[in-house]
Amino acid sequence: xxxxxxxxxxxxxxxxxxxxxxxxxxxxxxxxxxxxxxxxxxxxxxxxxxxxxxxxxxxxxxxxxxxxxxxxxxxxxxxxxxxxxxxxxxxxxxxxxxxxxxxxxxxxxxxxxxxxxxxxxxxxxxxxxxxxxxxxxxxxxxxxxxxxxxxxxxxxxxxxxxxxxxxxxxxxxxxxxxxxxxxxxxxxxxxxxxxxxxxxxxxxxxxxxxxxxxxxxxxxxxxxxxxxxxxxxxxxxxxxxxxxxxxxxxxxxxxxxxxxxxxxxxxxxxxxxxxxxxxxxxxxxxxxxxxxxxxxxxxxxxxxxxxxxxxxxxxxxxxxxxxxxxxxxxxxxxxxxxxxxxxxxxxxxxxxxxxxxxxxxxxxxxxxxxxxxxxxxxxxxxxxxxxxxxxxxxxxxxxxxxxxxxxxxxxxxxxxxxxxxxxxxxxxxxxxxxxxxx
Amino acid sequence: xxxxxxxxxxxxxxxxxxxxxxxxxxxxxxxxxxxxxxxxxxxxxxxxxxxxxxxxxxxxxxxxxxxxxxxxxxxxxxxxxxxxxxxxxxxxxxxxxxxxxxxxxxxxxxxxxxxxxxxxxxxxxxxxxxxxxxxxxxxxxxxxxxxxxxxxxxxxxxxxxxxxxxxxxxxxxxxxxxxxxxxxxxxxxxxxxxxxxxxxxxxxxxxxxxxxxxxxxxxxxxxxxxxxxxxxxxxxxxxxxxxxxxxxxxxxxxxxxxxxxxxxxxxxxxxxxxxxxxxxxxxxxxxxxxxxxxxxxxxxxxxxxxxxxxxxxxxxxxxxxxxxxxxxxxxxxxxxxxxxxxxxxxxxxxxxxxxxxxxxxxxxxxxxxxxxxxxxxxxxxxxxxxxxxxxxxxxxxxxxxxxxxxxxxxxxxxxxxxxxxxxxxxxxxxxxxxxxxx
Numbered sequence: 001x002x003x004x005x006x007x008x009x010x011x012x013x014x015x016x017x018x019x020x021x022x023x024x025x026x027x028x029x030x031x032x033x034x035x036x037x038x039x040x041x042x043x044x045x046x047x048x049x050x051x052x053x054x055x056x057x058x059x060x061x062x063x064x065x066x067x068x069x070x071x072x073x074x075x076x077x078x079x080x081x082x083x084x085x086x087x088x089x090x091x092x093x094x095x096x097x098x099x100x101x102x103x104x105x106x107x108x109x110x111x112x113x114x115x116x117x118x119x120x121x122x123x124x125x126x127x128x129x130x131x132x133x134x135x136x137x138x139x140x141x142x143x144x145x146x147x148x149x150x151x152x153x154x155x156x157x158x159x160x161x162x163x164x165x166x167x168x169x170x171x172x173x174x175x176x177x178x179x180x181x182x183x184x185x186x187x188x189x190x191x192x193x194x195x196x197x198x199x200x201x202x203x204x205x206x207x208x209x210x211x212x213x214x215x216x217x218x219x220x221x222x223x224x225x226x227x228x229x230x231x232x233x234x235x236x237x238x239x240x241x242x243x244x245x246x247x248x249x250x251x252x253x254x255x256x257x258x259x260x261x262x263x264x265x266x267x268x269x270x271x272x273x274x275x276x277x278x279x280x281x282x283x284x285x286x287x288x289x290x291x292x293x294x295x296x297x298x299x300x301x302x303x304x305x306x307x308x309x310x311x312x313x314x315x316x317x318x319x320x321x322x323x324x325x326x327x328x329x330x331x332x333x334x335x336x337x338x339x340x341x342x343x344x345x346x347x348x349x350x351x352x353x354x355x356x357x358x359x360x361x362x363x364x365x366x367x368x369x370x371x372x373x374x375x376x377x378x379x380x381x382x383x384x385x386x387x388x389x390x391x392x393x394x395x396x397x398x399x400x401x402x403x404x405x406x407x408x409x410x411x412x413x414x415x416x417x418x419x420x421x422x423x424x425x426x427x428x429x430x431x432x433x434x435x436x437x438x
Numbered sequence: 439x440x441x442x443x444x445x446x447x448x449x450x451x452x453x454x455x456x457x458x459x460x461x462x463x464x465x466x467x468x469x470x471x472x473x474x475x476x477x478x479x480x481x482x483x484x485x486x487x488x489x490x491x492x493x494x495x496x497x498x499x500x501x502x503x504x505x506x507x508x509x510x511x512x513x514x515x516x517x518x519x520x521x522x523x524x525x526x527x528x529x530x531x532x533x534x535x536x537x538x539x540x541x542x543x544x545x546x547x548x549x550x551x552x553x554x555x556x557x558x559x560x561x562x563x564x565x566x567x568x569x570x571x572x573x574x575x576x577x578x579x580x581x582x583x584x585x586x587x588x589x590x591x592x593x594x595x596x597x598x599x600x601x602x603x604x605x606x607x608x609x610x611x612x613x614x615x616x617x618x619x620x621x622x623x624x625x626x627x628x629x630x631x632x633x634x635x636x637x638x639x640x641x642x643x644x645x646x647x648x649x650x651x652x653x654x655x656x657x658x659x660x661x662x663x664x665x666x667x668x669x670x671x672x673x674x675x676x677x678x679x680x681x682x683x684x685x686x687x688x689x690x691x692x693x694x695x696x697x698x699x700x701x702x703x704x705x706x707x708x709x710x711x712x713x714x715x716x717x718x719x720x721x722x723x724x725x726x727x728x729x730x731x732x733x734x735x736x737x738x739x740x741x742x743x744x745x746x747x748x749x750x751x752x753x754x755x756x757x758x759x760x761x762x763x764x765x766x767x768x769x770x771x772x773x774x775x776x777x778x779x780x781x782x783x784x785x786x787x788x789x790x791x792x793x794x795x796x797x798x799x800x801x802x803x804x805x806x807x808x809x810x811x812x813x814x815x816x817x818x819x820x821x822x823x824x825x826x827x828x829x830x831x832x833x834x835x836x837x838x839x840x841x842x843x844x845x846x847x848x849x850x851x852x853x854x855x856x857x858x859x860x861x862x863x864x865x866x867x868x869x870x871x872x873x874x875x876x
Contacts, residue, residue, distance in 0.1 A: 006601035008593070008620040009634030017640065017657055026643060053601075066626040072634065072661040116643055123637075124621075127596035128604050155446070158565035159754040161599035161607070163444035163491075166566050168600050182446040183562075188504040196447030196510065201761040202455065204773040205464060205554055219455055223510040229777045231874075254777040306754045315753035316597040316744045323639040335642040339667045339692040436669075 002053045004088055005063045007124040009072060012085075015117035016076050019084050024327030025092075026116045027348055028123070029108040030130060031322075036314035040417035041407060043141045043400055044097045044109045045172045046133030048390050050126050051381055054090045057122060061086065090118050094381035095365075097351070098391070100137070100175050100400030101376055102407055104422050107351045107362055108377060109134065116326070123321045131319035132165070133172040139286075139311040140176025141404050142414060143304055146286040148293050151179040151301040153195045155281060156309025169309040175397050177404070178308065190393050197225035197251045197279065197303070204230060210239050217245050225249040225279060228264065237264045241271025249277040249300070257282065258297040265298040279303060285313070286414055324348065336435040345428055346435035351376045358408040363425030440491045442526055443501045445562040447510060450523075453555035454514050457522050462765030463530075464554045465786055466561070467546040468568060469760075474752035478855035479845060481579045481838055482535045482547045483610045484571030486828050488564050489819055492528045495560060499524065528556050532819035533803075535789070536829070538575070538613050538838030539814055540845055542860050545789045545800055546815060547572065554764070561759045569757035570603070571610040577724075577749040578614025579842050580852060581742055584724040586731050589617040589739040591633045593719060594747025607747040613835050615842070616746065628831050635663035635689045635717065635741070642668060648677050655683050663687040663717060666702065675702045679709025687715040687738070695720065696735040703736040717741060723751070724852055762786065774873040783866055784873035789814045796846040801863030 017023075032042060059067070064085050067073055092114025103109055109130060112119050143152050154173040160166035163185070170186030180195040181187060187194035198216055206212035209231060217224045226247045228236035233252055240247065250268070252260050257280045268276050280292070281303030289302050306312050322344040325334045334346035348365040352373030361370050369375055380387055410418035455461075470480060497505070502523050505511055530552020541547055547568060550557050581590050592611040598604035601623070608624030618633040619625060625632035636654055644650035647669060655662045664685045666674035671690055678685065688706070690698050695718045706714050718730070719741030727740050744750050760782040763772045772784035786803040790811030799808050807813055818825055848856035 002601070003623060005623045005626060006595070006604065007622055008595055009622055009625075009632045010620065010636055012622065013634060013654075013658060013661075014636060014640045017653060018643070020657065021653065023643065026639070028639070063626065067622070070622075070625070070632055072632070072658065075657070075659065116639075120637070120639065124596045124604070125601050128598050128601050131597060132599045132603070157444070157446055158562045158759075159569060159757070160566050161570045161603040161748070161753075163440070163563050163566050164602035165570070165599040166444065166562070182448065184445055184447055184450065184505070184508075185441060185443045187447075187508070188443060188501065194447045194508055194510070196451060198448055198452060199558070200775050200777070201464070201466070201554075201558065202452045204761045204775055205456070205461065205764045207766070215455060215459065216451075219458070219513070220451060220510060221513065223451075230775045232776075254780050310599070310753045312753050315599075315748045315750050319597070321596075323642045326643045328645070337638050337642055337668045338670075339638070342692050 002057045002125070003063060004057045004059045004121055007121055009070065011120040011123055012067065013072060014120045016073070016080050018116040018120070019080060023116045025113055026119055026326045027111060027113040027324045028119050028321050029324050029349060030110040030126060031108045031320065032105055033318040033320055033342070035105050036317065038313045039138055040411050041102045041104060041138070041420060042134055042317070043137035043176050043404070044101045044103045044134055045099050045137035045175050046130040047096045047099045047110060047380070049133065049168065050110065050129045051094065051386055053125055053129060054094065054122060054381065055384065055386060057090055057125070059085045059088050084117070088121065089384055090114065090122055091384040092118055092381070093379065093383070095377045096380045097376045098378070098396065098399065100396040100403065102403050104360060104420050106422060107360065108349050111349065111377065127319055127321050131317050133168055134319070135311040135314060135317050136169045136172035136308065137176035139314070140173040140178050140308055141400070142286040143289065143308060144177030144401070145404070145412065146289040146293065146414060147302050150299065153301065153303050154178050154181040154183070154308045155303040156305035156307070157183045159306040160309040166309060171393065173308045175393060175400060177397065177401050192393070198227045200227060200230045203227060209236055210243055213240060213245060214243065217247055222248045225251050227251045227253060229254045233260050234263050234267060237267040241267060241273060246273060247276055249279050251279045251281060251303070253282045257299070258292055258295050261297045261299050277301065281305070290414055334431050334435040336432045338436050345424070346432040347428060349377070349428065355406055358411070359421035359423065361423045361425055362428060364427050364431065367425060367427050440495045440563070441501060442495045442497045442559055445559055447508065449558040449561055450505065451510060452558045454511070454518050456554040456558070457518060461554045462768070463551055464557055464764045465549060465551040465762045466557050466759050467762050467787060468548040468564060469546045469758065470543055471756040471758055471780070473543050474755065476751045477576055478849050479540045479542060479576070479858060480572055480755070481575035481614045481842070482539045482541045482572055483537050483575035483613050484568040485534045485537045485548060485818070487571065487606065488548065488567045489532065489824055491563055491567060492532065492560060492819060493822065493824060495528055495563070497523045497526050522555070526559065527822055528552065528560055529822040530556055530819070531817065531821070533815045534818045535814045536816070536834065536837065538834040538841065540841050542798060542858050544783070544860060545798065546787050549787065549815065565757055565759050569755050571606055572757070573749040573752060573755050574607045574610035574746065575614035577752070578611040578616050578746055579838070580724040581727065581746060582615030582839070583842070583850065584727040584731065584852060585740050588737065591739065591741050592616050592619040592621070592746045593741040594743035594745070595621045597744040598747040604747060609831065611746045613831060613838060615835065615839050630831070636665045638665060638668045641665060647674055648681055651678060651683060652681065655685055660686045663689050665689045665691060667692045671698050672701050672705060675705040679705055679711060684711060685714055687717050689717045689719060689741070691720045695737070696730055696733050699735045699737050715739065719743070728852055772869050772873040774870045776874050783862070784870040785866060787815070787866065793844055796849070797859035797861065799861045799863055800866060802865050802869065805863060805865050
């Protein structure tokens with residue numbers, strides 16, 4: 001169950017201050033300040049899980065009792081614990097991009113308008129959920145593109161940041177364009193196709209390799225994928241051919257995968273196993289996959305672990321949650337900060353995508369969008385309750401693949417990509433300047 | 439609740455095969471194949487959480503029903519679902535290093551001896567738990583060393599891989615030597631000191647900065663840490679001085695932290711606030727901290743976010759779980775594989791640390807250890823039940839700090855560290871060679 005205690009101490013101290021002062025609402029934008037060097041676009045993810053968190057988040061009685069015991073909170077009035085925290089609910093409004101939407105630096109992925117105390121208490125969790133899943137979906141989009149139509153399967157649960165992260169990473173990888181996952185927890189929770197082969201331990205636990213292959217093939221038939229590299233990959237391939245087994249697929253997990261896939265293809269074809277597919281795995285990422293594809297390696301699918309489940313070349317995004325306006329005495333006042341390298345934009349925003357022109361505009365929600373521009377932010381939660389049903393993940397995955405394919409080719413390419421133009425509207429610029437010089 | 443479904447599909451297919459064949463037990467070693475380039479030692483972590491997982495792990499009826507629906511499992515006998523999975527328990531034996539122990543490549547951190555099917559089903563989760571937490575504790579040890587006795591506080595929940603990862607990262611960071619966390623969930627679950635300041639949003643939500651400072655200081659007294667960089671850091675410091683406030687500390691979160699900390703120190707001291715400490719934060723890691731310390735920056739504490747919660751320069755370890763021996767017809771047979779670059783060592787192992795000599799030996803559990811050597815692996819679980827009580831986290835943290843300080847200085851240094859010698863005993867070498875050439 002989501003707990004409101006998934007937060008930083010300062011969120012609670014600030015909340016206490018805001019509650020005490022009878023402060024009104026604020027609007028916070030969640031966005032990525034700059035893209036990692038190795039990303040030319042991101043794929044928004046984690047929005048639906050974040051909304052689920054916001055709908056369900058509470059403090060249990062035991063958690064409230066813990067908070068009373070925290071030294072920094074000791075001087076707070078009893079009412080803050082008994083009335084506010086014990087009855088805590090998120091009651092705000094959320095605008096967000098649809099999951100699977102390509103997104104760029106400084107574009108709000110999600111925007112929260114809520115009583116300041118509520119908006120603060122949920123900040124840490126919303127950032128962790130959206131930032132993490134966006135990083136994985138963004139990596140997955142690159143991996144799926146590199147695989148060039150061949151299946152890319154998420155195998156990274158064992159290297160994820162714990163078992164919960166493994167499950168969410170599998171979801172984000174599927175959303176970003178992968179075809180399946182090995183993770184059963186994710187398969188069940190999100191109705192993602194699950195896929196698997198065999199481990200070296202299966203082969204090693206048997207007296208000999210052929211016996212291990214035969215027993216697996218007998219048991220799992222068309223689902224059996226035989227792992228060839230426990231001892232000697234080509235010898236194992238020859239063993240499969242001479243055994244009379246007709247496995248659906250084999251897997252290569254070490255060595256020079258390009259050369260070995262060619263050798264194994266030759267051995268299989270020579271033995272009449274033209275229908276047996278070759279899967280490869282072993283520290284793959286989008287660059288290694290692209291090299292195998294470019295080299296014409298006869299590979300029918302890719303199992304990708306660590307690179308997908310941790311987005312290992314960019315394991316965190318510079319995701320922030322910044323106050324853009326605040327309610328004072330019943331009216332909304334735009335806010336911005338001017339910290340070096342960390343300045344912010346004021347006001348409630350919209351992001352328009354001009355697909356034909358291959359650029360975006362960030363502006364104020366109530367200004368007229370550019371012609372041909374399509375607004376990406378929609379109201380998805382009102383009074384703490386989701387608006388409409390959550391879309392099916394498979395539909396969002398399909399929409400993601402289409403939207404990524406619609407980005408300019410130069411932006412999408414893996415190596416030396418072009419930048420994508422995100423312009424800021426004059427109205428947003430003027431409002432932010434006014435807010436900073438107030 | 440831990441679910442046995444936190445696993446890969448192939449663990450369940452292999453388990454079905456092992457159950458059907460009446461296969462016996464196996465011993466699996468969990469270890470890191472090679473250290474990341476940016477690590478000269480690791481700190482073992484996640485062992486206690488992994489044991490908790492092993493004790494509690496089950497399949498619910500709904501999960502078993504899901505597994506029945508997985509196409510690859512469709513041909514399995516009903517008894518596998520009804521008798522085996524529905525009643526699944528982990529009944530094995532576990533040897534492990536104590537949490538907080540420095541560990542090197544190819545040293546088993548944990549070793550499982552269990553019926554093969556059980557050992558496979560728990561593999562994915564145990565790897566994810568131990569691998570992730572070891573990576574964070576290892577990073578934390580470097581951060582704590584760089585801080586050179588000044589407090590290092592884990593602030594990274596918002597950049598962690600989800601809310602559960604945030605909590606475990608905070609625990610591992612504390613274990614590895616950090617002093618506190620901002621994460622309340624971790625503070626409560628693991629009795630870690632919690633610490634916090636204020637966010638820019640607090641300042642921005644007020645009409646002016648001084649009002650924001652005054653209200654926070656009034657409310658939180660000695661616990662108030664005022665954030666100076668929302669608009670202009672030095673102007674904010676002067677504002678604090680002229681206000682008559684006497685905050686316990688201030689925080690700088692952007693700009694040139696070395697120069698700003700000097701300027702702010704001068705302003706505070708000039709205004710009689712010699713007792714007001716200066717905390718810094720903002721994309722810190724061990725290298726930036728070491729540079730601030732080496733440069734003599736008047737900084738009293740460090741808030742470290744992303745670098746700690748994601749170990750961002752090495753977000754995953756090459757952690758593996760390899761079959762070292764298998765029971766066949768009632769006797770134990772050592773096993774090893776010879777995949778290129780991924781060969782394994784056979785047999786049940788012990789790791790001896792020769793502290794005076796600054797090196798380790800990995801050998802067979804039943805051989806005599808080297809003189810002066812101290813065995814690091816202990817039996818911590820028998821018949822699926824923990825042996826003895828879990829040690830207090832604060833005690834393990836203290837032991838970790840001491841053990842890390844006991845490593846050779848050249849190994850510990852942040853830049854260009856020396857390698858640490860891990861020798862393999864003759865007996866282990868001979869057994870592995872025999873297993874491979876069988």
